[in-house]
Amino acid sequence: MEGLMSRGGEAPGTPDSVIPENEGKEKFKKYNHIAFYRRQKELQQGSSYYRPLMDTLEMSERGAELELIHTETEVRFLLCVCAIQGRVVRVKINELQPIRARYEVPDVLIGEPVRERLSAEKADKDTLRLSWSNGQYQMRITRSPFQLEVLCGGEVMVTLNSQGRLCFETLRDPPDKGSSQKGEQDDEDSAGLWKETFRQFIDIKANGPSSVGLDFTLHGFSNVYGIPEHADTLLLKDTSSGGPYRLYNLDVFAYDIHSKLGLYGSVPLLLAHKLERTIGIFWLNASETLLDISTVSENLVASPSLAKRRKLPSQTELHWMSESGIIDTFILLGPSPSDIFTQYAGLTGWQALPPLFSLGYNQCRWNYKDEADVRAVDQGFDRHHIPYDVIWLDIEHTQGKRYFTWDRQLFPDPPGLQCYLQDKKRKLVVISDPHIKIDPEYSLYAEAKNCGHFVKDREGNPYEGSCWPGPCCYLDFSNPKTRDWYSSKFALDNYEGSTDSLFVWNDMNEPSVFDGPEQTMPKDAVHYGGWEHRELHNLYGFYQHWATAEGLTWRSGGTERPFVLTRSFFAGSQRFGAVWTGDNVATWDYLKISIPMLLTLSITGISFCGVDVGGFFHDPEPELLVRWYQAGALQPFFRGHSAMQTKRREPWIFGEEVTTIIRAAISQRYCLLPYWYTLFHQAQLSAKPPMRPLWVEFPKEPQTFAVEDQYMIGSALLACPVTDPGVKEVKVLFPGCGEYWYDVHSSQIFRGGRTVNVSVTLDSAPVFQRGGTVVPRKKEAGTCTADQNSMPFSLTVALDPKGSAVGDLYMDDGHSFNYTDKKEFALQRFTFFNGKLLSSCSDNTGKFESRCSVECVQWMGVRERPSAVTAQLSGDRAENVPFTYEEKRSLLTVKGLKLGAVQNWQLEIK
Structure with missing residues (x-):
């Protein structure tokens, strides 16, 4: 491993083409x-x-x-x-x-x-x-x-x-400058009452x-x-x-x-x-x-x-x-x-239930250069047996950074590319930013200008600023008519080259204005209703996110769930999709700080959140990349992303050793998707976030109140990502005095109420299952989430000190609104008590047919070898089933079962 940990390219300097001309720390106000x-x-x-x-x-x-x-x-x-x-x-x-x-x-x-x-x-x-x-x-x-x-x-x-x-x-009302004393005017200006100056920018306060x-x-x-x-x-x-x-x-x-x-x-x-x-x-x-x-x-x-x-x-x-x-x-x-x-x-509002594919692994780069590049990356995942669901295209896929267009030299057949991915049950995401290139020949610009869809300057003209295309105007998403117009652009007959397997990413929507004060829109710009930008600045990204999500929903006639990622957000953005933490850097400090950032988002309603795995800018050393994948696989939104000036870093770039470890992290994420999906269902109903600080689950234990390097995934799993280089052990606080915690890989048991040094290797990311819980998994990862529709489940039953456990499994079709419109869903409850594991429906309002079965059940914490294990379907006679028992691990395993995932049945340990 020493060679692996020392490999990696040099971190390049910041290229001029990455950072706008006026970028610099001093441009932001203190x-x-x-x-x-x-x-x-x-x-x-x-x-x-x-x-x-x-x-x-x-x-x-x-x-x-x-x-x-x-x-x-x-x-x-x-x-x-x-x-x-x-x-x-x-x-x-x-x-x-x-x-x-x-x-x-x-x-x-x-x-x-x-x-x-x-x-x-x-x-x-x-x-x-x-x-x-x-x-x-x-x-x-x-x-x-x-x-x-x-x-x-x-x-x-x-x-x-x-x-x-x-x-x-x-x-x-503004002061009468003709009758005011100059000294009074100077005092008011210095206090920033009627105008405020920062660097070369003057904010006029009407x-x-x-x-x-x-x-x-x-x-x-x-x-x-x-x-x-x-x-x-x-x-x-x-x-x-x-x-x-x-x-x-x-x-x-x-x-x-x-x-x-x-x-x-x-x-x-x-x-x-x-x-x-x-x-x-x-x-x-x-x-x-x-x-x-x-x-x-x-x-x-x-x-x-x-x-x-x-x-x-x-x-x-x-x-x-x-x-x-x-x-x-x-x-x-x-x-x-x-x-x-x-x-x-x-x-x-509650967190929107995401389509299942969006909880899989997402592969992104600024930018995959052409169709051949996209196909090659897609084939690379298959060649290296790494599952993934979505590949993303940044701004370079467009014609001169004109959104809702394609560069036909690089992407001559966008529908064909999407169909190629869809045949493998995968998706494509493209970027759509709020700035519109000023070009009378660009139909989107011409239509928006003619219909009055742009933010105006204080003189009443369309506000002009600079962003990736150069001179731009900015859509006024605070106007309901503008939002409806923008949403309509995602219709298949309006968005040339799109199919129903295309989804969207909103970036630069703070809004980012390269030549604006603090690289954003001036506060004295004017929105719909005559409101100044200062009044609603923090809502701008919220409104674009909303309009985009509605556009994708309308595209399907209201039947399919949208998927939209946004960089800018406000309270309520959880109703529209996912959020990520923006342009981070490939260093250990950014990996470490990503955990409290995501925990903070989670407890303030933004449950579907993630970071750029590997760091957006600079080149991660192999050890850092491995640790970031292990952490990202244990967080709600899981996307690898990097800037165009960085070296390519698809999971197989660094050699077989790194590929093997990253493959294992992504595969374990896919196996755990039934649990993640169940947590998002619960978040939609109760608003409890899937990713939680320890104090949320253990509110009466002061030792948890400041913990930010480990967290709960739901109420059952304790995640402790490794965020420091070269470590051979990590300190893990096991909360819950008197509770049991089990290493999910070794089944080693730890008692709650203490801190323990846990050994780690480069290929281990500590995760522990809480005693008293049942966690559903898929037995295999497959190539993408759609593969799992017919794959069998396994259940891991972690016993508490009283020998009991309980857990849920939520299922629906994974993509439509039928779960709410037609009650096409299933919610199954697994309860272990007095030696019996019962599977029963916990919500009789739902009706959902599943081809999947439960084929494997493992019990952690079984102290003695049982004499027999029997299986019984509802109304049938109990039959003995074969089992294995590992005394050193206190692990009981039953395989080869054919128990329906949405059926009532019983397993009994005798």
């Missing part, structure tokens, strides 16, 4: 460059400028409304609070009479939430109590100082405005300053998570030094690790956890947003008398700040992590 952040931080902390007018209280089925007044300007605001069914509180603050409407984020919520009726009680002239659910939950509003507390069972969970940080900059902000105290909580996307730790950091977390979607090539600056997408959802409860704060605002976090852990402090020490409880202070819009926030009261996932999905 927090001190952001005017509204500076203004809000300069406000005096501790004394609120806002007072509720208690006599304006109005109660209705919609909740409670009362006015706030700014004590200095006397501007009035409307405070709306309501209780949403399922233990969620919503708080909205807006100007009572703005001079023009303020932006309220549309389309992210899946509907108007169902409210619970509040009852109001004025405790005194300065305090208002609102309660619901028979008084179990309360909100307490105090007048001076203005605060809003949320209580559960009499205990304060969250206090809003406890630090007096509420800020609401009101809209105003509506003046409009930022909003609010602080939250989370009582008893010191562990906070969420707010992707940042290349940072799973446990969010205190920002008292080093600046806030930024949520502003940007194209950040080769992003810095352990940075709080924003990347390609954003979800303004934060989760806080302690032993007794998990809560969430969802800040619904699509403009540039910053979040300061200050955490105090529980400690002992001297009392004033110095005679005693008293306990200072944990708490976390949050300070949300957004450039524009209104204050619209949701407090999710849990109490469990699973409850938070359900509450959030009830607001923004």
Whole structure:
């Protein structure tokens, strides 16, 4: 292995053609460059400028409304609070009479939430109590100082405005420059009120300053998570030094690790956890947003008398700040992590059930150069017996980077290529970016311009920026008519050269503008409805993702599930498809940070997520490539991808030793697909992510709260990818005091509640099955997911200390909406108790015929050799079946079974 670990090409320098001309770290703002952040931080902390007018209280089925007044300007605001069914509180603050409407984020919520009726009680002239659910939950509003507390069972969970940080900059008319003093104008310009300058870019603010902000105290909580996307730790950091977390979607090539600056997408959802409860704060605002976090852990402090020490409880202070819009926030009261996932999905939607093929291995490169290259790569997978499902084409497949076209020199027969792949039951994915090349001869551009589908500049003309094709205009996906028009372009009779086995990848949709401020669109560009880009910047990719998914769905007449990968995203993007973490680099640090990045995405609703396996840029050494494949095979979305300037790295490039290890990792992924698919079915119903931090499954074990180098796949598997070079052992925390964990390869048993050094070799990626679970697998990998339709299942039964286990298997056709429209699905429950393994239907509403059988069952943790094992179909007589028993491994195996995967049957160990 020493030779293998030392092989690999040199990492080339960054080619000019990869990075846009103005690329550079200095082109992105630091927090001190952001005017509204500076203004809000300069406000005096501790004394609120806002007072509720208690006599304006109005109660209705919609909740409670009362006015706030700014004590200095006397501007009035409307405070709306309501209780949403399922233990969620919503708080909205807006100007009572703005001079023009303020932006309220549309389309992210899946509907108007169902409210619970509040009852109001004025405790005194300065305090208002609102309660619901028979008084179990309360909100307490105090007048001076203005605060809003949320209580559960009499205990304060969250206090809003406890630090007096509420800020609401009101809209105003532009100043009369003719009558203003020059000094006053200079002061306003330096504060960034009417214009803001960064480098050579000037942002003209037609509506003046409009930022909003609010602080939250989370009582008893010191562990906070969420707010992707940042290349940072799973446990969010205190920002008292080093600046806030930024949520502003940007194209950040080769992003810095352990940075709080924003990347390609954003979800303004934060989760806080302690032993007794998990809560969430969802800040619904699509403009540039910053979040300061200050955490105090529980400690002992001297009392004033110095005679005693008293306990200072944990708490976390949050300070949300957004450039524009209104204050619209949701407090999710849990109490469990699973409850938070359900509450959030009830607001923004559940993870879409992906087509089965998309959970297989995806092979991508910028760019496979022509049809012959694609066919050769496809044949290489078959020649080396490596399964895969999808091959991808980047921007070079188009005619001069004009989307919805093909370079006919390189791809003369796109339908033929797709049919070639489809004959092998494989798919093709092509890229479609939001920038449209300015070319009057390009029909897509001409039609979009004539129909008014482009974003406009502040002068009312189509906004022009630069991206891969050169000068471009950008589609205004915030316009429903533009989304419908764009969706229609995926129809087979509109998209020349496409077939129903072609799927789509949305890239550069932050949006990326090479010559724009921070390489994105200017904030004073204008969208549908007259809204400035600053209001909805973080929604841009969300809208394109939505339009693309609808286009692929409409293409099939609404019968087939779409598959769309997007780089930019927002809350609710889980409804449309998959997300990946963008342009990473082939180093060990990027492999390591990918795990907390994916865990953070997972717990904030984006369950179908992955990274560029191997690193997008630079050339990975063979050991790094192997470890990345092993990790990627244990993550939701599994795609290898690399830049055109890197050396080719198909799995067989590095020699037979590497090929063998990568083949094994991919094959094990394919064998485990029944379990992954079942987890995505569960995610669609309960919103619990397939990839989970340990603390989600073990919320009462503090030792799990900061773990980010290992994670759970569902509730049954513990994954511990190796992310350091040359290691011969890894530290594994086995959670669950008193539980059993089994090495899935050796069946070695480990007891929970301890950390163990586990030996590894280059061809081993530690995975452990939790005692008390049943995991379904396919006995063979096949060449792609479609091969598995008739392949037999195997079941692995891992016994808990009581000798019991349970698990599920979900099946449908893997591609259509028949599972919901026609209830064509099967959900089978496997239960082992008192020596009997029972297979039974756990959802009688579904009807699905499966040709597959269960042919092998293994039990881990069987302490004694049984005298016999019998099999019995429902209503039939039990018959003995042959078995093998390995005493050293406590492993019992039964093979050669012919038990229907969706039948009721029983296996009994005697």
